[in-house]
Amino acid sequence: MAGEFQFKSRRNKKTYLTEQEIWKIINQFFANGHFTTTYKYGLMKALIENLYNVDNRLVLTFDQVYFSFAKIYWNLVIHHDLNQLNTSNRQAGIQKELKEFQLMHGVPNKVVFDHLPSNLQLQLVERTKKVGARYVVGALYGDMEGSIYEFDKRTEYIKFNSSMYIFLQKYRQIVTHLTNYHLAKFLEKHNDKNKLEDVLLKVENILKRESLHAFYNILWKYETKECFYCGKVLSDKRIATHVDHFIPWSYIQSDNMWNLVLSCQSCNTKKSNKLAKSLYLEKMFVRNENLKLTAVHNDFNYYSERKLEALYEYAGMNGYVENWSP
Template structure:
């Protein structure tokens, strides 16, 4: 009955890759009891926040609940995949549908388009459900070795060995989690095929717009392409926001991994890594952002950023198969 636990301590602090793989295999298999898709959604939330941990490998419940809520909003409301539980509706489904109805939010609205105060209310309610049914359940399935948690203090700490493992094998873990989550959703809902669902599950964490980040970057930096340096305008070189390290690897939107780009560079770069010398440029740019202490928005976006995070992200993306290196022609 680990899902009822209010506190969970780490049983072991050091695990080998082989031990972690063995536990992950159990979590993704039928050996792990799953009455709902909650465990998969928590793994997706962890992946989205891998580069948001502080120096003690801690995350807040709010960070995880935000990502968790976004996953379900986009599945339930945007894609009408209501059944996320065997038997009665999952509590998260009820929360989301009630809030959508109360505030008359259109089904085509992705999570990031919802008003901030409504997002906060929804995340708060979902967080309460996660405390009852999610944190303890996955904790038990991972043999109490992947993370520690404490509901009273909204405290969550990843095992450093697990954090390193997830960085190293991120792409594979993402693909495995997406596949098994899609397979379960297919069993619960009447949908055409698992291939149809995989496309939905793979993109539920993606924002519909990067406009808020674009505004911040335009406010603090000159309107020129990060890669080729040419001025951006409303003409052929219109402004794009590009993920410096591809979204398909990062699986999240952080301003410290976003740059202004012209349409030519954005289209040409696509899902490739920029040449390593651009890494120095984005680190310099990010340090300029950190200096904007008077801008609360920027400070919020840059929380827990360290130069080493984007360097690690670059190196781990290559290890995960993103080895096509690009530079402007």
């Protein structure tokens, strides 16, 4: 759908879609992915990361989406030095913006997004939002046949099609792997071989937080000093007390306060990539109700028990076995 990127706003062209119809749209998107840049893959990754940050109308703000988008591209362009355009002698618009920003603020090469000061992160989001809002939101909308979301550039929102939203939760793992694979394939084709070591691994971990220390500080301050899983009294030595993703990070691929708990080293290691038994889900409901009253944190703005329960159920559908306990 050429020219969709030019529109200021667009509505969903079809409100109800079957899974078969959505798979057809998704497959066509990847099959026809002869893109000039990686932008559409980057936006898809940003949307997937923010699936659980929607409000009760399935709305995301541009600020939410482009925070993830900025992080993706900073880490690809500055940290990994990967070209985002299918022409070797030119730079994609986002590359140019990031390189200029890096030079302006004297940021060394290889610095990851999470190590930037918060004021620079926010400035970076504003710059990438201008590029993304101008070209990418409408382009992805068009490639998805007007069925993934509706958007308005003036009020800066994206609203998921409810059928697509349910689909992306249910098949999150598959769609994430497809997006990562095709993004890595693009990068392999348009970058020098000396930059391509473990490129798929780089893409898969591009949104992973470098450190959970900030979350640890909040949890340690407001939580009981016991392992969430086995009840063992936790050590105040940071190396012995871990922050664990209740729903495994490999599925949710984002860090949210309502999904993080303190655990002992043994439980965190043994649980690893597994889903804890459902009795711990009930415990999480209680923990989160208490925590959101004491630890004021933006992550709880879009939290609900139903959202966490759905995430737990969809993780099970995606192959995460619901049987781990200490």
